[in-house]
Amino acid sequence: MKFFKILTFLSVLISTFSFAQQGNKVTLSGKIIEKTSGLPLEYATVTIINPSTSKPVSGGVTDSKGEFKIDVSQGSYNIKYEYISFKTIEIKGKNISSNTNLGTIALEDEAQQLDAVEIRVEKTAVDIKLDKKVYSVGKDIMVRGGTVSDVLDNVPSVSVDSDGTVSLRGNESVRILIDGKPSNMGNINDALKLIPAETIDKVEIVTNPSARYDAEGGGGIINIILKKGKNQGINGTFVASVGDPRNTGVSANLNFKQEHSNFFTSIGYNNRSNPGNTKIDQQNFDQNGALKSILNERRKNNRFGEGLNANFGIELLLNKSTSWTNSLNVRSNKGGNKENVLYYNYDALNQYLNTRQRYNDLQSTSENVDYSSNFVKNFKKDGHKLTADISISQNSDNDNSTIEGIILDNNEFVSSERTRKNDKQQRNLFQVDYVLPIGKKSQFEAGFRGNYVKNITDYQVEERKTASSPFTNIDEFTNILEYNENVTAVYTQFGSKINKFSYLAGLRFEDSKIEVNQLTSTIFKTKKYNNLFPSLFLTYEINDQSSISLNYSKRISRPRDRFINPFASYTSNVNLFQGNPDINPAYSDAFDLGYLKKWEKLTLSTSLYYNHTTDSFEMVRKERGDFVFTPVGTPDVIVNGEIVTVNDGEDIKTPVIVNTFFNLGQNDRFGFEFTLNYNFKKWWKLNGNFNFFNSQNTGSYTYINSKNEEVFQSFNRNATTWFTRITSKVTLPYKIEWQTNATYNAAQKTAQGSNKAIAAMNLAFSKDVLKDMGTISFNISDVFNSRKRIQDIQLPNTNSHSEMQWRRRAFTLSFTYRFNKKKTDRDQKPKQNNNGNGDDEFMG
CATH class of the missing domain: 2.60.40.10 (Immunoglobulins)
Structure with missing residues (x-):
C-alpha cells in the first residue's frame, strides 16, 4: 500500500x-x-x-x-x-x-588525435532512453567470436545464468524476439547459443512495453535485431575467429545499395566446443536423521556444435514514399553433448564401496527457414505511414541419445536406454500497423497482429534389460504431442504532448486459442480465452536534460508445450519431468517509475518497478510410487544414490519423483535499478548497471501420494538479491582498445536452500590495422574461471552441495576486415518497423 x-x-x-x-x-x-x-x-x-x-x-x-x-x-x-x-x-x-x-x-x-592516444569517439554501446535501452553490438569488442548468449550477457538489465537461461531484471518470464518476431527455433535459450554475435546489429530492452507490443512476457521484451546493410554502394564486413576451447568461425555481412534498391546478405559458419563440469556432494539420512550413505557425483560435459546461418534480402524503393523488403533466413546446425557421469558411493563411515558410470551420447540437428516480407507506405505528412508484415517460418529439431550405465569396478551392466525426439514447428505471422500524426504534438496508432503456431513433438524412449537383450519400447514415456497456439490481436493507442507533459494511452485485445492434443493417449484439450491489456505512459520533461516517467501495462505468460504435456520426459527412471495439461496462463500488472538525467559526460537512468503476478508458474516435486527391480548376482546395489544390501533375487523399491508445474497463488516482485553511461575522458568510457529486487511467493500445493495420503507443501517464500555489471572501455596508446567487463550476482535464498554469490570478469583488446580497414581482437571470457552456479540444498532426508559450470574459461582471437566502409560509418535505420517492435515509443 x-x-x-x-x-x-x-x-x-x-x-x-x-x-x-x-x-x-x-x-x-x-x-x-x-x-x-x-x-x-x-x-x-x-x-x-x-x-x-x-x-x-x-x-x-x-x-x-x-x-x-x-x-x-x-x-x-x-x-x-x-x-x-x-x-x-x-x-x-x-x-x-x-x-x-x-x-x-x-x-x-x-577524427582527432591526442599525444600517442588515438581518439575515435563513437556513440556509446548502450543508448539509454526513457522507455528502453538499445545495445549496439558492433561497439562491443567483448563479444566478437561469440554467440547471442554472449551478447545478452553484456546487455544492461539482462543476465544469462550458467545453463543459458535468460532473465530480465532477474525475471525469467521474458519474451525474446528476433527482428520483432517470436523465434521459431524450439528452445529459445538453446537457439541463442547457435546464432553468431556477428549477425546481430543491436538489442532492444523494453522492460514495460506498451499496447503496440505483444502482451506475452510478464518480465518484459528483448528484441534482437539482425544486421541489414544500408550504406550506399557495395560494402561489407568479414570476420574470422579461432579460440580455445574450439571456437572457429567465419562470417560476412555484405550489401549493395543503389538509388532504388538495396541487396543485403549475412552468412556465417561456426564450429564450437563448450566443455563444462558439475560437482555434487550428497549426504543421505534415514528417518531418524542418522547418516546412511554418501554419494559424490562428478559430471563432465562436452557440448559441441557446427552451424551455418545465412540471410538474404532485398529492399525495393518503389517510389519516394513506398518501400518493399523481402528476406530469407536459413539456419542449419548439428551438434550434441557427450556427458560422462561418475557416481562415487560410500557408506555411513565414508568407506568406499564402488563407482557407477552413466554415459550419455546426445546427437542433435536443427533446421530453420524463415521468410519475411515488409511493406511501408509513407504519406505526405511526416510520420504518417502504413506498414504490413508477413513472416512464414518452419523449424525442425531432432535429438537422439544413447545412455549406458555400468559399475566400473567390475564392469557390471546396470542400464541401457536410448531416446529419440523429433520436433517440428510452423509459425505464420501477419501484422498491419497504422500511424497518424494529429497536429504537431499528437499521434494515433492502430494495428492488427495474428500469430499462429503449430508444433508436433514425437518422443520415444527404449530400454534393454540386459547387455545382450534387444531394445524394447517404454510405453510410459513414448508419445506424440500436437500443440497449436493461435493468438489474434488488435490494438490502438493515442499519445500527445502538452507543454512538458506527455502521455501515451493504449489498449490491446488478444484472443487466444490453445489446443493440446495428446495423440498417443487421445487426450484432447482446448483452451479459449480473450483479454484486454491496457497500458498508460506518463512523462514529464523537467528540462532538456532530465525527464521522469510513470508507466503501467498488463502482461500475460502462456504455458508452452513442455509445461502441459501429460506424458513424462525421461531423465532417469526415478526422476521425471511431467507437464500439467490443466495449467493456466499467468497475468502480471507491471508498474515502473523512471527517471532519466543527461549531463555533458554522464547519462543516468533509474527505475523503481513493481510486478504483481497471479497464477504464476511454480515447479513442484512429488512422489508417485516406487520403482521396483530385482538385482542379480550382487549383495550390494546402488538405488537412487543409496547403498542397499539385499539377497540375490530380492525386489528393490525406490520412490519415483515427478517434477511438474502448477499455478501458484501469486508472486510480487519489487525492485530498483539504475544504468549509467559515463564518458570520463575522451579515451575512457564507463557503463554500469545495478539491479536490486525482492521476490515474494504466496501459495501452496496439495496432492494425494501413492499411499493415498494427502501431502501439503507450502510455497510461501521471500527472497532478496541483487546483481551489478560494470564495463570499462579505454583507448590506449598505439591505437589499442581495452575493454573490461565485471559482474557480480549476490547470494539468494531459495525454497529448498540457497545459491551462492558469483563474481566473474571478461577482458578484451583490439587494434586497428590496414589503415583502419581491419581490426584484430583478442578476448578472454571468464578470466578467473569463476562463473559457476553453486547451490546448497536441504531436504528432509538429503543434504547436497553442487557446483555447476556450463563452460570453462575461453580465449578467442578474431580478425575483422571492412571494405568500402569505415569503422565509424553509421548505418541508416531500416525503413521497416520490425513488426511494430522496433520503433521508438511516441512520448511527444
Whole structure:
C-alpha cells in the first residue's frame, strides 16, 4: 500500500509541474543532421553562450529525430553545435528576441588525435532512453567470436545464468524476439547459443512495453535485431575467429545499395566446443536423521556444435514514399553433448564401496527457414505511414541419445536406454500497423497482429534389460504431442504532448486459442480465452536534460508445450519431468517509475518497478510410487544414490519423483535499478548497471501420494538479491582498445536452500590495422574461471552441495576486415518497423 501511495503522490506532482510557467523566455528550436548522409544526430549538444563572459547560460541535446528545443531569455548569444567525432559549428552574435527556429544544421565527420592516444569517439554501446535501452553490438569488442548468449550477457538489465537461461531484471518470464518476431527455433535459450554475435546489429530492452507490443512476457521484451546493410554502394564486413576451447568461425555481412534498391546478405559458419563440469556432494539420512550413505557425483560435459546461418534480402524503393523488403533466413546446425557421469558411493563411515558410470551420447540437428516480407507506405505528412508484415517460418529439431550405465569396478551392466525426439514447428505471422500524426504534438496508432503456431513433438524412449537383450519400447514415456497456439490481436493507442507533459494511452485485445492434443493417449484439450491489456505512459520533461516517467501495462505468460504435456520426459527412471495439461496462463500488472538525467559526460537512468503476478508458474516435486527391480548376482546395489544390501533375487523399491508445474497463488516482485553511461575522458568510457529486487511467493500445493495420503507443501517464500555489471572501455596508446567487463550476482535464498554469490570478469583488446580497414581482437571470457552456479540444498532426508559450470574459461582471437566502409560509418535505420517492435515509443 505504501508503494501505491508513493506512485499516486508522484503522479500528482508530475501533473502539477506541467502547469509551471517559464516567465519571460523564448524558445529556440532546430534540427542537427549528419552532412554526408542527411541522417539525424541523436544526443548532439547545443550550447547557448553569453558572449561577454564566454560562459554557457543554457543548452540541450537533440532527440531521436535530431531536433532540439531550448528556453532562453531574450538577448544576444553565441550558439555552439557539437557532436563527438564531428566538427563543431559556432554561430556568434545571434540576436534572439522571440521564438526562433534556427533551421537545419549539418555537421561534418572529424577524427582527432591526442599525444600517442588515438581518439575515435563513437556513440556509446548502450543508448539509454526513457522507455528502453538499445545495445549496439558492433561497439562491443567483448563479444566478437561469440554467440547471442554472449551478447545478452553484456546487455544492461539482462543476465544469462550458467545453463543459458535468460532473465530480465532477474525475471525469467521474458519474451525474446528476433527482428520483432517470436523465434521459431524450439528452445529459445538453446537457439541463442547457435546464432553468431556477428549477425546481430543491436538489442532492444523494453522492460514495460506498451499496447503496440505483444502482451506475452510478464518480465518484459528483448528484441534482437539482425544486421541489414544500408550504406550506399557495395560494402561489407568479414570476420574470422579461432579460440580455445574450439571456437572457429567465419562470417560476412555484405550489401549493395543503389538509388532504388538495396541487396543485403549475412552468412556465417561456426564450429564450437563448450566443455563444462558439475560437482555434487550428497549426504543421505534415514528417518531418524542418522547418516546412511554418501554419494559424490562428478559430471563432465562436452557440448559441441557446427552451424551455418545465412540471410538474404532485398529492399525495393518503389517510389519516394513506398518501400518493399523481402528476406530469407536459413539456419542449419548439428551438434550434441557427450556427458560422462561418475557416481562415487560410500557408506555411513565414508568407506568406499564402488563407482557407477552413466554415459550419455546426445546427437542433435536443427533446421530453420524463415521468410519475411515488409511493406511501408509513407504519406505526405511526416510520420504518417502504413506498414504490413508477413513472416512464414518452419523449424525442425531432432535429438537422439544413447545412455549406458555400468559399475566400473567390475564392469557390471546396470542400464541401457536410448531416446529419440523429433520436433517440428510452423509459425505464420501477419501484422498491419497504422500511424497518424494529429497536429504537431499528437499521434494515433492502430494495428492488427495474428500469430499462429503449430508444433508436433514425437518422443520415444527404449530400454534393454540386459547387455545382450534387444531394445524394447517404454510405453510410459513414448508419445506424440500436437500443440497449436493461435493468438489474434488488435490494438490502438493515442499519445500527445502538452507543454512538458506527455502521455501515451493504449489498449490491446488478444484472443487466444490453445489446443493440446495428446495423440498417443487421445487426450484432447482446448483452451479459449480473450483479454484486454491496457497500458498508460506518463512523462514529464523537467528540462532538456532530465525527464521522469510513470508507466503501467498488463502482461500475460502462456504455458508452452513442455509445461502441459501429460506424458513424462525421461531423465532417469526415478526422476521425471511431467507437464500439467490443466495449467493456466499467468497475468502480471507491471508498474515502473523512471527517471532519466543527461549531463555533458554522464547519462543516468533509474527505475523503481513493481510486478504483481497471479497464477504464476511454480515447479513442484512429488512422489508417485516406487520403482521396483530385482538385482542379480550382487549383495550390494546402488538405488537412487543409496547403498542397499539385499539377497540375490530380492525386489528393490525406490520412490519415483515427478517434477511438474502448477499455478501458484501469486508472486510480487519489487525492485530498483539504475544504468549509467559515463564518458570520463575522451579515451575512457564507463557503463554500469545495478539491479536490486525482492521476490515474494504466496501459495501452496496439495496432492494425494501413492499411499493415498494427502501431502501439503507450502510455497510461501521471500527472497532478496541483487546483481551489478560494470564495463570499462579505454583507448590506449598505439591505437589499442581495452575493454573490461565485471559482474557480480549476490547470494539468494531459495525454497529448498540457497545459491551462492558469483563474481566473474571478461577482458578484451583490439587494434586497428590496414589503415583502419581491419581490426584484430583478442578476448578472454571468464578470466578467473569463476562463473559457476553453486547451490546448497536441504531436504528432509538429503543434504547436497553442487557446483555447476556450463563452460570453462575461453580465449578467442578474431580478425575483422571492412571494405568500402569505415569503422565509424553509421548505418541508416531500416525503413521497416520490425513488426511494430522496433520503433521508438511516441512520448511527444
